[in-house]
Each structure stands twice: as C-alpha cells, then as structure tokens.
Amino acid sequence: MSLVKIAGLHKHFGSNHVLKGIDLEIAEGEVVAIIGRSGSGKSTLLRTINGLESIDDGEIVVDGATLHAGDKDLRPLRLKVGMVFQQFNLFPHLTAGENVMLAPTVVKKTPRAEAMEIARKMMAKVGLAEKFDSYPDQLSGGQQQRVAIARALAMNPRVLLCDEITSALDPELVNEVLSVVKQLAAEGMTLVMVTHEMRFAREVGDKLVFMYQGRVHEAGPPRELFANPQTEELASFVGSIN
Amino acid sequence: MFTQFSTWDIVRNLLEGGKWTLALTLIAFVLGGIAGLLVLFARIAGSRLLQTASKAYIEVFQGTPLLMQLFIVFFGLSLAGVDVSPWVAAAIGLTLFTSAYLAEIWRGCVESVSKGQWEASASLAMRYTEQMRYVILPQALRIAIPPTVGFSVQVVKGTAVASIIGFAELTKTGSMLANATFQPFMVFGFVALGYFFLCYPLSLYAKHLERKFHVAR
Numbered sequence: 009m010s011l012v013k014i015a016g017l018h019k020h021f022g023s024n025h026v027l028k029g030i031d032l033e034i035a036e037g038e039v040v041a042i043i044g045r046s047g048s049g050k051s052t053l054l055r056t057i058n059g060l061e062s063i064d065d066g067e068i069v070v071d072g073a074t075l076h077a078g079d080k081d082l083r084p085l086r087l088k089v090g091m092v093f094q095q096f097n098l099f100p101h102l103t104a105g106e107n108v109m110l111a112p113t114v115v116k117k118t119p120r121a122e123a124m125e126i127a128r129k130m131m132a133k134v135g136l137a138e139k140f141d142s143y144p145d146q147l148s149g150g151q152q153q154r155v156a157i158a159r160a161l162a163m164n165p166r167v168l169l170c171d172e173i174t175s176a177l178d179p180e181l182v183n184e185v186l187s188v189v190k191q192l193a194a195e196g197m198t199l200v201m202v203t204h205e206m207r208f209a210r211e212v213g214d215k216l217v218f219m220y221q222g223r224v225h226e227a228g229p230p231r232e233l234f235a236n237p238q239t240e241e242l243a244s245f246v247g248s249i250n
Numbered sequence: 251m252f253t254q255f256s257t258w259d260i261v262r263n264l265l266e267g268g269k270w271t272l273a274l275t276l277i278a279f280v281l282g283g284i285a286g287l288l289v290l291f292a293r294i295a296g297s298r299l300l301q302t303a304s305k306a307y308i309e310v311f312q313g314t315p316l317l318m319q320l321f322i323v324f325f326g327l328s329l330a331g332v333d334v335s336p337w338v339a340a341a342i343g344l345t346l347f348t349s350a351y352l353a354e355i356w357r358g359c360v361e362s363v364s365k366g367q368w369e370a371s372a373s374l375a376m377r378y379t380e381q382m383r384y385v386i387l388p389q390a391l392r393i394a395i396p397p398t399v400g401f402s403v404q405v406v407k408g409t410a411v412a413s414i415i416g417f418a419e420l421t422k423t424g425s426m427l428a429n430a431t432f433q434p435f436m437v438f439g440f441v442a443l444g445y446f447f448l449c450y451p452l453s454l455y456a457k458h459l460e461r462k463f464h465v466a467r
Contacts, residue, residue, distance in 0.1 A: 032426045058373050086375035097370035109310035114384055158369075165375060 009196055011036040012057065012167055017066035019052060026052050026223040031067070034167070034215075037196045041209035041230065044219035045245065050202045054169050056083075057200065061127040069164045074137065087115075090160030096152040098144040104155045105140035108162045115163070123162075130158035130191065134188050146179040150181030154188055161192075168192065170201035206249055210234055218242045255431045261440060267423025268444045274409045274419055274449075277341050279402055284349025289353035294360055296378065304353065311350030319343050323417045340412035340419075348405055353403060357392040360386060395461060400456035403449045410445075411416045420444050 012034035019027035026049045034040055042050045057068060059075055061084035068075040070129035073084040098107050108127035112118040113211040118126070131137050142154050153173055160168055170189065174182045186208050193199055193212050203209055209216060209230055216230040220241045226233060237243040294305035311319065323346075326340035334342075364387050371381040413422035424441035428434035 060369055060372065067386060082372075083375050083377070086373060089373075091370075091373035093366060093370060094375075097364075097366035099367065099370070099385055099389075101392070111371075111376060114380050115375045133328050159374070 010034055011038075012200070013021075013067075013069040014053075014057070017056065017068065018055070018064045019061060020064050020199040021048075022214055024190065026147050026222050027056070030224055031225075032217065032224060034200060035199060036166075037198055038214045039193045039199045039212055040201070042200065042202045042215060042216045042219060043204075043206070043245070044211065044215045044225075047098050048219040049222045050219040051171055052173050053080065057167075057169055058086050058091055060091070077143075087163070088166045089169060089248060090163055090165030090167070091169040092153070092156050092160055092173045094175050095213055096144070096156045096176070097151070098152055098159070100144050103146060104136065104141055104158075107144070107155055109157045109243060111159070111163050126162050127158070130162045131155070133161065133191075134158045135184075142172045149177045150184045151183075153185045157185075157188055157192075167198040167200060167240065170199060170203070172204065172205070174201050174205060204249075206234075206246075218245065220245075255427070255433075257436075260427055260431065260433075260437055263427055264420065264437075264440050264444060267418055267420040268448075270418060270447070271406070271409050271420040271444075272314070272448065274337075274340055274344060274412060274417075275402070275406050278344035278348045278405050281341070281345040282405070283352055284439070285349035286352030286356065287347060290356045290360070293353055293357050298367070308354050309349045311347055312354065316343070316347050316408055317414060319347055320411055321416055336412065336415045336417035339462055340417045341416055344405065344408060344412070347399075347408065351401060351404070352398065355397050356390065356394050359390040363389045364391055384425055392463060396456050396460040398410060399452060399459060403452050406448050406452070 010033040012032070013033040014030055017027050018032040032054060044050045044088065044116065050197060052061055056063050056075075057070070060080075063077050063120060065077055072089045072225070073088050075082070075085050081231065088170070098104075099110065100111065104125070105127050108130055109120075109123045111177065112123040112126055128137065128140065131140050134157050136151060136154055136158070139147060139151060139155070143168045144155070156173075157168075173189075174185055177185065182205070186205065188206075189201070190212050201209075213230045215227060217224055218233065218239075218241075219227040220239075226237065226239055226242050233242065234246055237246055289304050289413060290308060292300040293308070295301060320340060320343040323343040324334065324336065327334045327339065367385055367389065371385045376384070408420040409419055412419055414427065416422065418426070420441055424437050428437040433438060
C-alpha cells in the first residue's frame, strides 16, 4: 500500500497543458527525486501534492487524505504533507524558534510549552539548537533553510516535499542542507524532492522520476536510470548535466 | 468704531482655531483608521461582492474632491432631515475620506508581502484568517507605518476645507480675522505657519520611520 498515490493528474495554466496525466505511487519511507528541464512540469507536480497548485483532473491521495479538482478544504491534505521552498520563506518577523512553533500552536492548538519543546527538538535535529532566538535575517542561507526544514517537521508530516531547496544557496552552504535531508532519509522520512543535485539524487534517492513535457518520461532506481537511460531525452538530459 | 486687534490677539484666536484643526485631524484619523481597516478587510476578502463594494467606495472617495464630499454630507444630511452641525459634518466627511485613502494604502502594504509567505503558511495547513493574523498582517503593519504617518499630513491639510461649511478651525478663524483686521497677509501668514508647525514634524517623523524600516529590512 503506497503512502502517496497520484492518478491521472492533469493541470493547465491557461492554454498551457503542463501536467498531462501523471500516475505516480510513493511508498512509505521512499526518497523520490524528480528531475527534468525547466518547464517540464516537475515543480508544478510537486506543488499539486499539497494543494499549492489546483488540479484540473485526476486524484491525489496521501495517507487517506484525498484531493480532487475543485476541492476547497485543503487542510486534511496539508496536515499530512510538509514543504520546504527554494527561497526558504521563513517568517521574518518571528525568531527561528517562533517560526517552528507557530503552526503547531495555531493549527494544532498544541499548548505553548509543548510546542516549544517540539520546536527545540526540531531545531536540534537540524543542528541549530543555539539559534532558537535568532531572527531569520541573522542567519545564513543554509541555516535559514535548515530552520525551514525544522518548521515543516514540527507539524509531523507523513511526507516532506522539497522544491529545489539548495538552488538559492551559495555553493559552500549546499552540503549542510543536504546532510540534514540525508539524515531524514536515513530515519525513514518519505521525501519527494525536485532537485538539480544529481549526485545527491543518485546517492540518496530510491526512485528517480524524469519529467519531460508534462509527463513522467522515465522512472526507476537512480543508478539504473543514470547508467542506462531508456529514452533519448533522458540520455541527453543526463549528458547535458554531467 | 473698529476694535483694535493686537498681533497677540490674532495669534491667540488662531491658536484657538488651531485646536479645532488638531481635534478634527485626530477624530478623522482615528475613526478613519478604524473604518479604513474594515474597508481593507472587505477589499482583500475572498468575497467578490465585498471586493467590488469596497473598491467602489475607495474609487468614489479618491475620485471626487474632498470639498464635494463635505458638501454632500453637510447638505445631504440636512435634506434627509438630519440636522448636523458643521463640526459633525466635517468629522463625518473627513472620516470617510481618510478611511478610503488608508484602506488603499494598507492594501498596497498587504500585497507587498511576498507570495512565498502565503505559500509557506498555507503549506503549514494554516487557514486564511490564521495566515492573515499571524503571518501577513504583522509584516504589512511594519511596512504601513511610514506611509500612514505620511498620509496624516494630508489629513491635517484636508481639514482646511471644513472652513467652507462654516466650521471655525484654523483657516476659518483666519478668514474671519482677516476680514476684521484688514491685514489678510499677516493673518494668513500666521495660518500657514500654523499648518506648517503641525505638518512638518509629521513629515520628518514619516521620513525617519521610512529610513529606519528601510535599514531594518
């Protein structure tokens, strides 16, 4: 039984048909890397999984929470799905710790003391226990992104979506973020990530999904796909980045 | 026999008028702020109807002279059988005017909060009202302070039109004194100084806030 099940997913931006029937199943604890050229629909696909992009047809099921075209109440789905963004999107008026505490207190009505305890645990998990009271603008990009991960984890999601989370970082800060992700993967977190870090995808990913023109063009274990691409498009994509 | 006015008599009377200018400004600003907040929420609400109504409200008050608005309140209410004093009419008129402008200024501030903040809070399963209260408005408020203080200068100057419907604020007091003393240049010179002393500190403060928040971001 898969944790995430996407079936017959279609999405249009105006006259532009960006997702043309996506079927994808993700098992619990699986690490999925979605790759492809810009405009292939990979980010859009990721963003549909927690309802940031509406869908026009098809179905998404995450651990029993379903999403169909036109659904208005996205909360059940979003309680199961966490997300980390390319631009971090920390709340600049709150400290790192308050960023992590906000959703548990507001959404889940967790008592403050308990939320604080969760937040401290999550901040420690991403290696930033001592930055609890710092404001986002006092942190480096890598630290901000790790706080963003802690913030998502504090809601105890079943699956974590990562949308090019290292793309906005200076090269020397990429590894500190990737190592947190790697640790999450090792702990059995289900991860779906859109990434340009091919080496990381190969190393940590269980499944690689290659998107091409709004479709899943190829999918499978990363090592096999990289070593032996079945389609010309993937071969040329792999060739262009290596 | 003409009464002789000393310069001090003129200044003393103008100070009296200035008090009413200040009172009218404060009332318009406080009540206009509260009303403006309601208009703002209607303007950014999910409901089409509220959006259209609030947009029309803002367009009407921004698209007509304040003087006409005052006339309509003053004469319109008397026509409807409600007897309003110039003071009440001026307060109502300026409140409406202020609310429309503040709502529009604040809408700009809310919209300047980046889309990423909406997405991040949405992805944490927060509802619209929770996003507004905990994420968007606290940030918009910071952005809104300098332009809001800046707009208060417009309200101070706007109170001058209340003189037309006979409310004895600074300008009206000035024109009465000018008629009585035959020294319009000196009297209106003092009137202008009065406005300047009210407005200049506000502009300075707005500039200071702008600089402060600019650096902080």
